[in-house]
Amino acid sequence: MGKGGSGKTTLSSLxxxxxxxxxxxVVAVDADINQHLGTALGLGEDEAAELPALGAHLPLIKEYLxxxxxxxxxxxxxxxxxxxxxxxxLLRVTEENPVYExxxxxxxxDGEPVxxxxxxxxxxxxxxxxxxxxxxxxxxxxxxxxxDGPDEYVVVDMTAGSDSFASxxxxxxxxxxxxxxxTRKGVSVYRQYKEYARDFGVALKVVGNKVQGPExxxxxxxxxxxxxxxxxxxxxxxxxxxxxRPAAFELLEATNRLALQALQDxxxxxxxxxxxERYTEQMVRFHLKNAESWGNAKTGVDLADQVDPGFVLRxxxxxxxxxxEGGEALVSPRPPRLRPAPQPA
Numbered sequence: 471m472g473k474g475g476s477g478k479t480t481l482s483s484l485x486x487x488x489x490x491x492x493x494x495x496v497v498a499v500d501a502d503i504n505q506h507l508g509t510a511l512g513l514g515e516d517e518a519a520e521l522p523a524l525g526a527h528l529p530l531i532k533e534y535l536x537x538x539x540x541x542x543x544x545x546x547x548x549x550x551x552x553x554x555x556x557x558x559x560l561l562r563v564t565e566e567n568p569v570y571e572x573x574x575x576x577x578x579x580d581g582e583p584v585x586x587x588x589x590x591x592x593x594x595x596x597x598x599x600x601x602x603x604x605x606x607x608x609x610x611x612x613x614x615x616x617x618d619g620p621d622e623y624v625v626v627d628m629t630a631g632s633d634s635f636a637s638x639x640x641x642x643x644x645x646x647x648x649x650x651x652x653t654r655k656g657v658s659v660y661r662q663y664k665e666y667a668r669d670f671g672v673a674l675k676v677v678g679n680k681v682q683g684p685e686x687x688x689x690x691x692x693x694x695x696x697x698x699x700x701x702x703x704x705x706x707x708x709x710x711x712x713x714x715r716p717a718a719f720e721l722l723e724a725t726n727r728l729a730l731q732a733l734q735d736x737x738x739x740x741x742x743x744x745x746x747e748r749y750t751e752q753m754v755r756f757h758l759k760n761a762e763s764w765g766n767a768k769t770g771v772d773l774a775d776q777v778d779p780g781f782v783l784r785x786x787x788x789x790x791x792x793x794x795e796g797g798e799a800l801v802s803p804r805p806p807r808l809r810p811a812p813q814p815a
Contacts, residue, residue, distance in 0.1 A: 677699055
């Protein structure tokens with residue numbers, strides 16, 4: 471995430487390409503109000519416009535994720551924060567399921583497959599009567615039911631600024647990369663985001679973008695301190711990509727490839743600190759808050775009853791089946807990999 475124009479969509483697309491080049495399973499999600507991730511990944515304008523909208527398939531998504539959860543009377547009573555429970559279906563990165571079939575398209579990036587999903591743009595029917603959070607609600611619901619494992623990646627290009635705090639989606643990630651330009655405006659979003667996220671255990675790393683020299687790096691180091699992960703400078707490869715003439719990804723500048731590897735290393739390292747209990751507690755907290763604020767009135771039911779007090783979202787191939795039988799799927803944590811801390815490029 472980052473302020474508008476900081477380069478977060480470009481960095482998201484480069485990171486997705488980098489992961490695909492490393493043959494990692496990737497699901498890419500465009501959750502920005504300006505739907506540009508598809509074109510950044512090489513789609514033409516018409517192709518990007520034809521991507522299925524998650525928001526348009528919300529009934530299907532709800533019905534599938536509901537599964538046989540006895541606490542959810544019908545898919546109509548599910549809202550964006552509805553948490554999974556025993557009997558719910560969980561989403562996994564590499565599986566085939568009706569949600570991916572309806573809402574995802576597989577792109578080949580230098581021959582490697584990537585699943586792409588998009589919230590969808592505003593339509594004429596939305597203008598003046600709907601807010602964008604009604605669109606990204608489908609993304610939040612999917613992330614609440616996502617059980618990804620080690621060496622699997624879900625990369626979400628978020629809305630600009632601190633707008634993501636209008637939902638609980640900001641707590642759904644192992645690590646958040648905040649793209650910041652070396653300017654006062656560039657780091658202002660960082661300060662705001664860090665303050666809002668302070669009490670939620672959000673792992674925040676800053677990627678300095680559009681850096682032109684040592685003075686820019688020094689500025690970012692002074693402003694964001696140890697949260698600065700890496701910096702990225704000018705790229706002729708990106709300039710060609712933005713003209714619709716991308717070269718093979720292997721020709722991306724070596725310094726920028728190293729910067730992308732720093733992002734992957736940070737994501738991999740964050741796995742050792744994954745706390746499924748905290749994730750579950752946070753989604754329940756936001757669900758109860760939304761239920762009391764507007765959900766109960768909209769659905770006509772007490773949505774607090776959807777919370778399964780004995781359920782903790784966990785990864786594992788048998789998670790849904792064991793949950794349906796009243797048990798929990800447990801996975802031993804992957805031991806952390808030791809490596810030197812990445813230095814600003």
